[in-house]
Amino acid sequence: MVETILPVELQNAIVRKGTKDIIGPLNLTFGGKGCSIVIGPNGAGKTTLLRLLHGLERTTSGTVRWAARKGDTYSRQSFVFQAPVVLRRSGIENIAYPLYVRGVVKKAARAEAEKWIGDIGLRDVGNNDASVLSGGEKQKLAMARALITKPEVLFLDEPTANLDGAATLEIEGLIRAAVEAGTRVIMATHDFGQARRLATEILFMYHGKVHERATADTFFDDPQSEEARKFLRGDLLV
Numbered sequence: 001m002v003e004t005i006l007p008v009e010l011q012n013a014i015v016r017k018g019t020k021d022i023i024g025p026l027n028l029t030f031g032g033k034g035c036s037i038v039i040g041p042n043g044a045g046k047t048t049l050l051r052l053l054h055g056l057e058r059t060t061s062g063t064v065r066w067a068a069r070k071g072d073t074y075s076r077q078s079f080v081f082q083a084p085v086v087l088r089r090s091g092i093e094n095i096a097y098p099l100y101v102r103g104v105v106k107k108a109a110r111a112e113a114e115k116w117i118g119d120i121g122l123r124d125v126g127n128n129d130a131s132v133l134s135g136g137e138k139q140k141l142a143m144a145r146a147l148i149t150k151p152e153v154l155f156l157d158e159p160t161a162n163l164d165g166a167a168t169l170e171i172e173g174l175i176r177a178a179v180e181a182g183t184r185v186i187m188a189t190h191d192f193g194q195a196r197r198l199a200t201e202i203l204f205m206y207h208g209k210v211h212e213r214a215t216a217d218t219f220f221d222d223p224q225s226e227e228a229r230k231f232l233r234g235d236l237l238v
């Protein structure tokens with residue numbers, strides 16, 4: 001097995017839908033450690049960028065290259081969507097599922113999932129059908145299911161968009177712990193506070209392109225482009 005699937009590099013990557021280039025051309029590399037946060041107005045292309053990196057979208061032209069073969073690359077990354085996806089089974093079985101898929105024996109997979117269900121504070125409801133959980137509980141479940149495989153890269157698309165403050169802080173705790181454990185996180189958010197709290201770096205997207213890439217302090221304190229300044233002031237960007 002290769003040591004690392006990173007870096008991942010986009011070269012002149014364009015995703016076109018119909019006649020519109022919804023992102024690109026993008027030339028970007030993600031390697032190393034930490035948490036990259038993609039921000040920008042609605043429709044800027046944040047979700048499309050994450051989906052492209054994760055292999056859920058194809059380039060119309062240009063390339064996405066990981067350092068490893070496809071087999072290694074996709075088994076060593078996870079994606080958590082804005083609306084939590086739960087499987088029709090118990091909470092514990094939801095979390096254990098990726099281990100079953102990877103051939104881990106049932107007893108070991110369940111033991112690991114039980115550890116996770118405790119860590120996310122859902123031990124009491126872990127045997128219930130996951131569909132009855134609240135939105136915040138479902139998202140914690142989705143995070144645990146994404147993290148149980150110890151992914152090298154974790155994509156998060158506005159993972160706290162529908163959650164209250166308490167649930168948001170719990171999810172942020174899981175993200176922080178993942179980064180500390182060495183997972184490379186690449187996420188989109190509309191929450192500036194969250195971006196400041198979590199980001200190693202910010203990528204500001206606008207009209208399908210990355211206009212700025214900087215540390216959170218630099219970006220929020222001294223944005224370089226007029227578009228970023230307007231966005232941070234809350235002005236309408238069209």
Ligand SMILES: Nc1ncnc2c1ncn2[C@@H]1O[C@H](COP(=O)(O)OP(=O)(O)OP(=O)(O)O)[C@@H](O)[C@H]1O
Nearest residue numbers: 017018022040041042043044045046047048049188
């Ligand atoms: N399958 C598709 N067909 C046509 N247009 C699409 C498709 N997917 C995305 N788009 C368009 O591409 C643009 C970028 O969408 P994307 O969801 O990546 O933006 P975003 O920055 O994540 O937006 P938001 O903050 O609203 O989630 C939008 O204008 C969207 O309508």
